[in-house]
Amino acid sequence: MKKRDLKMKKILSLVLSIVVVFALGGCGAKKEAVVTDKKIIKVGASPVPHKEILEVVKPLLAKEGYTLEIVEFTDYVIPNTALAEGQLDANFFQHVPYLETFSKEKGLDLTYTVKVHIEPMALYSSKYKTIADIKDGAEIVIPNDPTNGARALRVLEKAGLLKLKAGDLISKLDITENKKNLKITELEAPQLPRVLADLDAAVINANYAIEAKLNLGDALAVEAKDSPYANVLAVKTEDKEKPYIKALSEALTSPEVKKFIEDKYKGAVIPAF
Template identity: 65%
Template sequence: MRKKISVLLVGLLLGASVIGCGASKEKAEVNQSSSVNDKKEIVVGATPVPHKEILEEAAKLLEKEGYKLKIVEFTDYQTPNIALAEGQLDANFFQHVPFLKKTAEEKNLDLDYTVKVHIEPMAVYSKKIKDLKDLKEGAEIAIPNDPTNGGRALKVLESAGLIKVKEGELISKVDILENKKNLKITEIDSPQLPRVLEDVDAAVINTNFAIEAGLNPTKDALAIEDKDSPYANIIAVKKEDKDKDYIKALSKVLTSKEIKKFIEEKYKGSIVPAF
């Protein structure tokens, strides 16, 4: 009889143990799922100016919402999307919509965006002339070498009356239809453009790299992109993360009235809110 009772007790204890483990495992899974859906530290990749600066301001607002923002700085246009797709980042903030779409298509990345934050008007700069009318026959103009920004730069040159190009977003220098001054268009990596200003007659430079180099688009540019440009800078995320709470919190803060005021006051028109 004692043996039977002992066996019964052992069985009950084992059963309770299994149930307890099952409950603990289920609880852990729920907690893990909850943590993944609403993690409290958001890791965002960004280029230095103005993206990192805007995120640093956003971090103060996110802290009030219970989130910590960790910013990972990048100095190129290729690595941030790879890092995002591989799960090293929760989001990135450095690019406009056409660039994201082109990169995602070329590299087969499952990425999307949540909100448009600001526009950085692209502009033409020069150390050698004060007016684009002074460009001589065969003058050299440097533009970004990536397809989306390169095409965008050519449109800026067209708006300035220097060339004519065919319609479309993804155009290159082979798509120039008219070039009366026989301008030499040289494609260069975007971050290097401010550094070659001494060597070329002019360059079309993204605003973030221009600001880093001490150039003021509203004062130093010889021609500037229309502020209605479709090239708004965005918060890029993995498609599967778009509706997660921490991404929603990040997007909400970056399109808040506080961030709009920060952009307007700090950059004084050289960078324009897109919301």
């Protein structure tokens, strides 16, 4: 009888262990579901045009049961580190080459879901009205980050001011012809509009140009419309397929967003979808 009781106790103990394991497993699955289907989406963005575009997205996501929180950034570094550290669910401020270069240099596992718009860079000047007016030895300032610096140099090449080596990530060291002996200086992109009045000319990113009320029609040269530098929604690679990221991606490439970009920016920002 005792042996039988002992055997029954062991069986009951085993059954209880299995029940506990399944119960804990169920709790874990529940917890994971909450994370996967989160309803508050925190996105880092530059003020213009990214934050303005995201404001259009807010009501679209609200219809799907999501709340969009926009965190404003004015630099090109913190939004990616904040995303990688989990302080943000996504960010919207950069083009593909910058995202890929930054991620590689910093060892971050970031990717993107959709291409939203293109911001053509342009050459602005408060001293000259045309390319032909630019004097020998003039100083032209470009962004100091590698990808936007390379873009700026291509704008100058397209305008006939320089000739450059082939390649994507070029620098001023890759200038092969500079007939006007232009001085190419590098400066942080956000500062360019602020110091434009003191410069001969500067190649400025569209978001900062728009923010500074610079008119694209007054630019001396504009980046080609087939530019590969589309601005994207960046996310952690592990989050790419999550429902809330898919919902955000769909909203950012909706007809409502396309119409807003076309009506609001009139060519200064171009939809990429």
